[in-house]
Amino acid sequence: MTIGVIGGGAWGTALAQVMAQSAEVLLWARETEVVAAINTTHSNPDFLPGVALSPRIRATNDLQALADCSPWLVVAPAQHLRGVLAAADLRGRPPLVLCAKGIETGSLQLMAEVVADVTDAPVAVLSGPTFAGEVARGLPTAVTLACRDGTLGAALVQQLVRPGFRLYLSDDVTGAEIGGAVKNVLAIACGVVEGAGLGLNARAALIARGFAEMTRFGLARGARAETLAGLSGLGDLVLTCSSANSRNFTLGVGIGQGKTAADLLATTRTVAEGAATAPVLVAAARAAGVEMPICAAVAALLAGAPLHETVAGLLGRPLTSE
Numbered sequence: 158m159t160i161g162v163i164g165g166g167a168w169g170t171a172l173a174q175v176m177a178q179s180a181e182v183l184l185w186a187r188e189t190e191v192v193a194a195i196n197t198t199h200s201n202p203d204f205l206p207g208v209a210l211s212p213r214i215r216a217t218n219d220l221q222a223l224a225d226c227s228p229w230l231v232v233a234p235a236q237h238l239r240g241v242l243a244a245a246d247l248r249g250r251p252p253l254v255l256c257a258k259g260i261e262t263g264s265l266q267l268m269a270e271v272v273a274d275v276t277d278a279p280v281a282v283l284s285g286p287t288f289a290g291e292v293a294r295g296l297p298t299a300v301t302l303a304c305r306d307g308t309l310g311a312a313l314v315q316q317l318v319r320p321g322f323r324l325y326l327s328d329d330v331t332g333a334e335i336g337g338a339v340k341n342v343l344a345i346a347c348g349v350v351e352g353a354g355l356g357l358n359a360r361a362a363l364i365a366r367g368f369a370e371m372t373r374f375g376l377a378r379g380a381r382a383e384t385l386a387g388l389s390g391l392g393d394l395v396l397t398c399s400s401a402n403s404r405n406f407t408l409g410v411g412i413g414q415g416k417t418a419a420d421l422l423a424t425t426r427t428v429a430e431g432a433a434t435a436p437v438l439v440a441a442a443r444a445a446g447v448e449m450p451i452c453a454a455v456a457a458l459l460a461g462a463p464l465h466e467t468v469a470g471l472l473g474r475p476l477t478s479e
Contacts, residue, residue: 159183160316161226161251163241165191165216166427167204167289169232172256174293176230177211178319183226184216192216203426208293221246228252228313230283234428235259235338238268242275250278252313254302258284258337259430260437265444267334279306281313282330284337284389286396288403292322299323301389303333325388332384335375336393341405341431342438342452343367344397345459348409353464355413363451364398369479370449374438377445405431409455418459435459450474 158180162173165186173182186192194200195216199209223229224246233241235257242253253276255268264271269280285300292298302317302324304310314324327333346367350360368391375385384390397403401410408429411421422432435456442449454467 159226161185161223161229162232163220163223163229163245164232164234164257165195165201165204166232167201168256168287169230170195170201170205170208170210171287171289171293172230172232173214174208174210175295175319175322176317177213180213182211182214183223184214185220185223186216186218189218192218205289205293208290220244223251224249226251228254228281228316230254230256232256234433235268235430236262236433239271239275242272247276247278250276252279252281252309254281254283254313254317255334256283257430258334258341259434260338260441262433262437265437265441267331267338269330269334279309280304280330281310282333282337282389283317283324284333284393286388286392288396288400290402295321297321297323299325299388299392301325301327301333301384301387303327303330303384303389305330327384327387327389329381329384331378332375332380333389335378335380336371336385336387336390338430338434339367339371339374339438339452340390340394340397341429342435342455343371343394343431344403344405345409345412345429345431345435346451346455347398348403348406348411349413349455349458349464350409351406352410352413353468355468360398364394367398367451368394370447370451374442374445374447374449377447378441404429408432412458413464415464417461431455432459 160176160182162184173184281304439453439456
């Protein structure tokens with residue numbers, strides 16, 4: 158059975174490449190130039206330059222062409238997921254493996270909740286510490302595959318596992334999703350620390366206190382603490398908070414250097430999911446009665462708040478215990 162991939166950015170292309178080790182892959186991309194490059198030169202210079210793609214990967218602009226694929230690895234950005242799935246042919250109810258991370262603006266829904274509004278197709282979540290370039294080059298990677306249906310989850314693990322691409326099965330879909338969404342916001346914060354020259358002590362403290370925020374919010378939404386301490390939570394947090402390969406971290410670096418988020422986002426074709434997630438996460442945390450001061454500070458910075466005043470506000474909060 159051909160595996161379908163929805164999304165021709167760096168992560169979608171990297172997943173297609175690793176799946177093509179032992180399966181045919183059909184990748185849908187919105188951009189005609191991406192489809193043309195994959196089909197004619199076996200490359201994606203716009204989003205994954207320098208990687209020679211497998212000839213087992215074919216690309217299409219026709220979403221309906223994926224109707225006979227199974228499963229679908231869905232890598233559409235969080236704010237576009239609903240629209241993409243609404244336009245797809247889901248009558249065959251292929252398993253949807255959600256690979257993008259975020260919370261939908263307006264509805265405050267996680268991605269699996271958005272899918273449930275659109276279709277009754279079975280859902281799993283793939284999340285963990287993954288830089289697309291490393292996955293595409295076959296470097297060792299471990300991720301979480303979360304699925305409430307244990308039988309389906311076990312089958313998907315067997316279908317998607319590859320040499321160097323190791324999957325750990327979980328039934329905590331909410332925890333896997335929340336870890337992936339919150340870490341994007343915290344990665345922006347760590348980038349700000351880097352860009353502003355605030356030091357490694359500040360970054361380490363931010364990661365630790367940010368993880369506490371992730372855990373509080375996750376537990377309030379029904380996640381399990383051990384999921385948040387695993388690959389899809391703490392593992393992904395450590396990776397994206399410590400490398401310029403992270404789009405969210407890089408966005409934060411620019412903000413820390415005094416640039417505006419609007420200017421930074423306007424000059425890149427890649428998606429820094431944390432920029433859209435931050436204000437939504439703050440609203441969702443408020444609705445759940447959860448304090449997330451670091452994430453709130455990131456949302457404020459993205460909206461144009463002065464950097465030094467925002468940092469001072471965090472450091473000047475009332476003292477508390479761990």
